[in-house]
Amino acid sequence: MIDWNTIQNEAAQLLSDYIKIKSINPPGNEQQAADYLTNLLRKLGFEPQVFIPAPNRANLIARLPGNNSKKPIILYHHMDVVEADPQCWSCDPFGGEIRDGFVWGRGTLDMKCMGIMQLLALDLLQQHVPNRKRDIIFMAVSDEEAGGSFGTGWMVENHWSDIEPEYVWDEGSFGMQDLFGPTPVFMVSVAEKGSLWIKLIAHGKPGHGGMPHDENAAAILLKALDRVLTLNSKYDLHPIPKLMFQKIGSILPFPKSFLLKNIHNPFIFRLVQPTLSANTSVAAMLKDTLSLTVLRAGAKENVIPERAEATLDIRLLPNRDPELFIRNLKTLIADERIEIEIIHLSEPSSTTEVNTEFYSVLSSVLQKLVPKSITVPLLTPGATDSCYFRRKGINSYGLIPIIINPGEIARFHGIDERISLENLRMGTQIIFEVLKKLCE
């Protein structure tokens, strides 16, 4: 019998100690976090391997061996966290305080919690499930918060043969309560948007501010931006959000249930759009988005600028062709004086499949342990390290298996980030049960 009370307290204590390590990225300094995990893993009988991609950075893997009749599963988490301003917090963000049934601190949700839950689940698996059909690889990486080039990107590039898995279990979302009513909805991230950053450069003619003409670069740029930004109101239902909303329809009262179950109908899609898109993160799942992020023109009050620049952060739905998107942008702008420069284009990454053993085991365990919940696939508007695995054709699933509400989510990268002890216990149990089934 597993004593879940003891596990819960152990998880809280281990997480508290982990939070005290300031692996803030930049600069990262994940080496100390890797040392901490190495010690823990050794005590549990594992032989972790640490890889050093750069001074003070580190990536770690530890393997729980199976009999290799199935390919490994990676339990992924990143050791780095974003900064936290202690002035704004009600506690020390790196104090690891345990109070009121919560562990408090930067990284409790994103995502040191997952590392601790995985580690405990791995140990339980070692103790209670003797004949395992596959290896489970515990993987702790650097640098996720800054794009992953020292972390997952580096590991995939340099040590792929050490880690090549069948599935990856990553972050990406949570079990959400009170977003679509009281029923917990476990949202499993299976795809993410691609990023395309471009600069629009308007070329005009200089002149005296007192004698306006039609070649003012700033004015040319504004007209182009006006057209380009209209694309933000062009909605498109990608297959993943379609599946997600159809499933969510099943837990809502009429008429919402009817509308969401039939969201594939173009008329109904148009009808529900204003309601759905009132939430910006939901809106971002339903279209390509464009944000004007940098604007530069002019230097003096009485001089007409000859050059003006705007940077756009564009996020494309997974099935989009960026080149085609740019061509359409040119047609829409319809002005030769505007030049388009590509600053950054993310490599395309595939969409993770949902008709797999992993997804079906995960959904059935969630259903068993949280009987009233539902599990849905999610298209994440942001980026995670899953893209590195998906580019290799690996099915990577993003879910921190805890239940939180939108108020708690606001603490993620925000102020007073925390996780309840109850969630630590439930998350560990979910990970353990899922892995147990997937090792059978």
Ligand SMILES: [Zn+2]
């Ligand atoms: Zn994260």
